[in-house]
Amino acid sequence: MRNDPAVKLIDSKGLRVDGRRLDELRPIKMEVGILDKANGSAYIEHGKNKILAAVYGPREAHPKHIALADRAVVRCRYHMAPFSVDERKSPAPSRRELELSKVIRESLEPAIMSEYFPRATIDIFIEVLQADAGTRCAGITAASLALADAGIPMRELVAACAAGKIEGKVILDLSDIEDKKGEADLPVALLPKSNVISLIQMDGSLSDEEFRQALDLSTDACRKIYEMQREALKLKYHIVRDGTEDKEEMAEVKA
């Protein structure tokens, strides 16, 4: 299967199956604040991935015994809809989803100033509506937008993107077929301002040189995604303002 000649992942021009260059991201679309009931929400389309993220909180911790005295508990649920993949996925949380919930939570925690809300919880829900490789990264990107939208204090936004290797070449942002038939997958989440990597995982194998190359590729992509996140966040609130801002009336009046 690995070297099936029928499936060429890179063509003679050096382009991938979907026509991308080796270091090219898939098209990304983000929208903030699309759910009314959640405190914060975001929707992301990363290639064919369609992911919804919702944030509730800070709110009272239930059950009470999970509460921490010095900071808020961050909880995260990553879940794939039964219709998100080719073969119906059982809606019950799988081992994989449980693990992803944990690593996503840990990749977002360094950005959240949870010490502002002791004894409370912040709940993050990531719902994958359509999956096409790289859902954990797109999920992190969307969840960090939803957190910001909820007005939760954060040190910065978290952006994530994967790199990998197909047919001996290091590439950026694997699609489903590249993930399945390729040689390696390296998802990375980055806190771009402080230059901290909060998630790094690897499937397959890479040489030392390839690993460095892949890491550079993915962190650069995270920075690009970070810019898109900032734009998406500001766009939502800009529509409301849209040049009609009134300095006089905006003056804060404390009751």
Added chain:
Amino acid sequence: MTLHAERKQLVAPGELLAEGPYFAGENTYREGGKIFASRIGMADVIGNKLIVVPIKGAYIPRIDDLVLGRVTDIGMSGWQVDICAPYPAMLPMSETPMRRDRESGRRDLGSIHGVGDLVLAQVIAFDRTRDPLLTTKGRGLGKITSGRVARISPAKIPRIIGKQGSMITMLKKETGTDIIAGQNGVILATGKNPDQERIAAEAIYMIEREAHTSGLTDRVKAMIQERMKGKTIA
């Protein structure tokens, strides 16, 4: 000593606001001589202090805040009140203007405030290590028996009140209702008839939606006048 953000500029978490000898005020933090925003909101400079005025976020109680809450439980010596904060508030029996009889118990508490009752109260203590404490001792405080409630984001309450109370004064005058804006985002409008209250609530939601636009007071006023037409106000 450089200022990177303009006044009233929309900033996202992690955005650089200033470098050098500035103070990091509300919703900002300092790291290596630089000041960054920690929440989405509008940057502002007060003297040499940088702040971010949030546009969204949970209600965090502060002492002396006026809040509207709902009784969720009756305890041995007081009530638990939901004030739309991450923490449940306590209203002790001793902080109500009722005189406590020697024989009174849990049953009597229920006759003062039952589960589901709306109360207007003031925060008397809160320090994040313990749940907020409320009082209903004070003029106008206590059980709410009539009116219409509107719930909005607590970050929008200053906009409902307006500069020196201009917005809320206009709302009261135009709708003929009495409006109490709880700092927790719960607003009560009490009028002589339900139409007035409904229009007041509609105006409140309009202000929340269009909080960042200019000339809002005039537009809300026009909307109210339009709606009030044909309504017989007793």
